[in-house]
Amino acid sequence: YYRQAIQCRPHFPDALSDLVHCLTLVCSWTERNRLLQQLLGMAKQQIAEGRMPSVQPHHSLIYPLAPTDVVTLTQAFARGIERMADQLPRPNYTLPLAKWRPGMGQRIRIGYMSSDFGDHPxxxxxQSVFELHDRTRFEVFGYALTSHAGHPAWVKIKQGCEHFRDVSQKKTPEICEILRNEDQVHILVNLNGYTKGARNEVFIFRPAPVQVSYMGFPGTMGADWVDYLITDYTVT
Incomplete structure (x- = not known):
């Protein structure tokens, strides 16, 4: 299908990007390498024109690119998401950002947000991480961006969180208002990154004072709305 799409429309970066990714997965290296250079040329032009590159950040991690090129692509992708967020209504925050250092006797509220609380790696x-937090120090919140109600992993994760919210039917500003106005989360963990089902627009609106990327996307988010990447030497 991607080949047919490109035949009909030779300058079709999105179709070319998906074709290159498929060729990578089936180890068709000769054709992949030739088309990859063509794709990177298109992506470079897109970035120069201030557009979101067709190369997905997740795909770029398995291409033979210099780390600086991966960062450039990811930063451009982040700017594209920021432009989309600019078209959304602003959240109605009624409270300021929660103070990073909770008051005496107050636990740190940590929220985990993901679309993958179901049949997913x-x-x-x-699934066991949530219940293993030291509950004398942390208050654990889970935010499901996609409903997997009834799945064993969903049930276990829900039981492991003190507070679990299915926000799959909520609009981005509504999710932000829950995080800031109702739950006053101190640390918000993005378990998607640049993967399917992500709602990175939530993080752009900065509902929490500390925002972290972990597990779902093993690379930089290339954005100032993510403060930390939890990783190790092997992953990065």
Whole structure:
């Protein structure tokens, strides 16, 4: 289908990007390498024109690119998401950002946001993490961007959180208002990054004072609305 799309429309960066990714997955290196250079040329032009590059950040991690090129692509992708967020209504924040250092006797409120609390590798890796927090120090919140109600991983994660919200039917400003006005989360963890189902627009509106990327996307978010990447030497 991607080949047919490109035949009909030779300058079709999105179709070319998906074709290059498919060729990578089936190890068709000769054709992949030739088309990859063509794709990177298109992406460079898109970035120069201030447009979102067709190369997905997740795909760029498995291409033979210099780290600086990966960062450039990811930063341009982040700016594209920021432009889309500019078209959304602003959240109605009634409270200022929660103070990073909670008051005496107050626990740190940490929220985990993901679309993958179901049949997904992230849940296989993370489903026991939520219940293992030291509850004398942390108050754990879960925010589901996609409903997987009834799935064993969903049930276990929900039980492991003190507060669990299915926000899959909420609009971005509504989610932000819940995080800031109602839950006053101190640390918000993005378990999607640049993967399917992500709602990175939430992080752009800065509902929490500390925002972190972890697990779902093993690379930089290239954005100032993510303060930290939790990783290790092997991953990065």
């Amino acid at each position: 992230l849940s296989q890796l993370m």
